[in-house]
Amino acid sequence: xxxxxxxxxxxAPGAGPAPDGARAPRWYREISVRQWKxxxxxxxGYLLDGFDFVLITLVLTxxxxxxxxxxxxxxxxxxxxxxxxxxxxxxxxxMGDRYGRKAAMIASILLYSLGTFACGFAWNYHxxxxxxxxxxxxxxxxxxxxxxxxxxxxxxxxxxxASGFLISGYAAGTVLAAEVYKRVVPELGWRWxxxxxxxxxxxxxxxxxxxxxxxxxxxxxxxxxxxxxNPMGPLFADRRRAVVNTALAVLAFAALxxxxxxxxxGLTLPLSLAAAGCLLAFxxxxxxxxxxxxxxxxxxxxxxxxxxxxxxxxxxxTYLKTELGYSAGQVTDVMYYAGFGTMAGCWLAGFVGDxxxxxxxxxxxxxxxxxxxxxxxxxxxSLVGLGMLLFALLALSQGISxxxxxxxxxxxxxxxxxxxxxxxxxxxxLGGAVAPVLGARLAEGMTLAQSLALLTSGLTTVVIVxxxxxxxxxxxxxxxxxxxxxxxxxxxxxxxASPAG
Numbered sequence: 001x002x003x004x005x006x007x008x009x010x011x012a013p014g015a016g017p018a019p020d021g022a023r024a025p026r027w028y029r030e031i032s033v034r035q036w037k038x039x040x041x042x043x044x045g046y047l048l049d050g051f052d053f054v055l056i057t058l059v060l061t062x063x064x065x066x067x068x069x070x071x072x073x074x075x076x077x078x079x080x081x082x083x084x085x086x087x088x089x090x091x092x093x094x095m096g097d098r099y100g101r102k103a104a105m106i107a108s109i110l111l112y113s114l115g116t117f118a119c120g121f122a123w124n125y126h127x128x129x130x131x132x133x134x135x136x137x138x139x140x141x142x143x144x145x146x147x148x149x150x151x152x153x154x155x156x157x158x159x160x161x162a163s164g165f166l167i168s169g170y171a172a173g174t175v176l177a178a179e180v181y182k183r184v185v186p187e188l189g190w191r192w193x194x195x196x197x198x199x200x201x202x203x204x205x206x207x208x209x210x211x212x213x214x215x216x217x218x219x220x221x222x223x224x225x226x227x228x229x230n231p232m233g234p235l236f237a238d239r240r241r242a243v244v245n246t247a248l249a250v251l252a253f254a255a256l257x258x259x260x261x262x263x264x265x266g267l268t269l270p271l272s273l274a275a276a277g278c279l280l281a282f283x284x285x286x287x288x289x290x291x292x293x294x295x296x297x298x299x300x301x302x303x304x305x306x307x308x309x310x311x312x313x314x315x316x317x318t319y320l321k322t323e324l325g326y327s328a329g330q331v332t333d334v335m336y337y338a339g340f341g342t343m344a345g346c347w348l349a350g351f352v353g354d355x356x357x358x359x360x361x362x363x364x365x366x367x368x369x370x371x372x373x374x375x376x377x378x379x380x381x382s383l384v385g386l387g388m389l390l391f392a393l394l395a396l397s398q399g400i401s402x403x404x405x406x407x408x409x410x411x412x413x414x415x416x417x418x419x420x421x422x423x424x425x426x427x428x429x430l431g432g433a434v435a436p437v438l439g440a441r442l443a444e445g446m447t448l449a450q451s452l453a454l455l456t457s458g459l460t461t462v463v464i465v466x467x468x469x470x471x472x473x474x475x476x477x478x479x480x481x482x483x484x485x486x487x488x489x490x491x492x493x494x495x496x497a498s499p500a501g
């Protein structure tokens with residue numbers, strides 16, 4: 001038996017191939033108990049990640065009132081967690097490649113839990129912003145660690161399903177956060193929402209004791225130190241490069257901090273160019289001579305995906321409370337529709353992705369979502385009608401992001417998968433930092449509803465083109481003609497070479 005498929009009996013599927021003439025087993029019976037357990041642990045971590053991350057969107061108006069913030073300054077608190085995501089994705093992703101997916105999961109959960117807890121003690125805008133930086137780093141690591149852990153544990157032919165199930169945990173976290181908001185904030189205030197966020201620490205302790213390591217990482221890298229990869233190696237190959245890249249990291253962080261806080265003043269454009277230049281330099285080095293263009297193209301794709309999805313995700317509660325005049329209970333009701341819609345969409349995306357293929361499912365589902373964007377913001381007097389339209393829109397537009405980890409991770413081999421996924425996805429996630437601020441600024445010249453509809457429809461179209469026409473892989477093949485399109489897909493069985501009997 002090859003190392004890739006080695007394992008104990010518990011790792012084997014619940015049922016083997018059906019005999020001739022027998023009915024094939026249900027797909028879920030082909031997933032072992034250990035694989036389901038791994039999924040549940042990663043899903044729970046992602047649920048709590050989603051819970052911690054979206055708390056700020058629910059209490060944004062309360063925080064703005066207490067600290068006397070403008071709408072743009074308040075929106076920048078949502079953006080704050082994105083500023084450090086590129087760094088957290090790279091560092092914790094590299095940790096996952098070098099020391100195992102499980103170790104990176106634990107570190108990520110601890111980081112975002114403690115960051116959320118610290119938000120409850122914030123005394124002004126800047127202290128809250130700093131705590132959001134820690135949350136961003138932790139979430140970045142959680143995304144890459146959990147995604148690679150599950151994708152490398154489940155059978156190849158069900159990996160879109162695995163990706164969709166995992167990401168649905170984030171949507172479940174938003175639903176849970178909305179329920180806690182309704183019960184906690186009116187009575188105890190917004191700070192208690194963040195203090196509750198310390199609970200994921202106990203999940204990290206359970207993960208540390210209960211879960212095995214991801215099978216493909218264990219087979220490819222193993223426990224021996226001499227076989228461990230060092231994805232960050234190109235950045236620190238010699239002393240000169242280490243000094244230059246450290247300076248670039250400091251410059252990128254400072255530029256992003258200036259951009260997404262009131263400190264930038266009139267320097268937003270030059271700071272944006274400086275940050276983009278630093279991050280492009282990192283992408284070129286990490287991708288190497290044959291992979292730099294793939295890194296950049298995938299990062300741009302993720303950036304656009306966040307620009308279409310995060311205006312609604314981050315500013316929906318603000319829209320409901322300010323333009324529609326909804327109460328806290330009504331906001332919670334609408335957030336249920338949105339959260340369950342995204343969750344159902346993630347599940348649907350997994351099945352459709354395994355049926356049609358990842359790229360085709362992604363592009364066609366986004367195309368269908370365009371028909372719902374403007375109707376959502378035309379409904380003003382019917383909570384149920386708005387909720388049903390939001391459910392359908394988010395099932396198609398944000399739910400399809402359930403297979404985004406599968407789409408990105410498939411471009412990279414096991415030894416650099418977590419670091420590559422972590423850097424590409426979380427650098428592109430800066431689109432999520434731009435989205436709420438851009439939405440708020442556009443709303444200064446139009447209604448917030450018009451701003452959200454315009455951003456969502458326009459950027460969705462861009463992502464349809466990029467993914468549907470396989471633009472990142474096509475660009476990568478201009479440099480590397482032998483590059484494999486999907487390292488995670490099910491391999492075709494080798495032809496039977498045995499002599500005829």
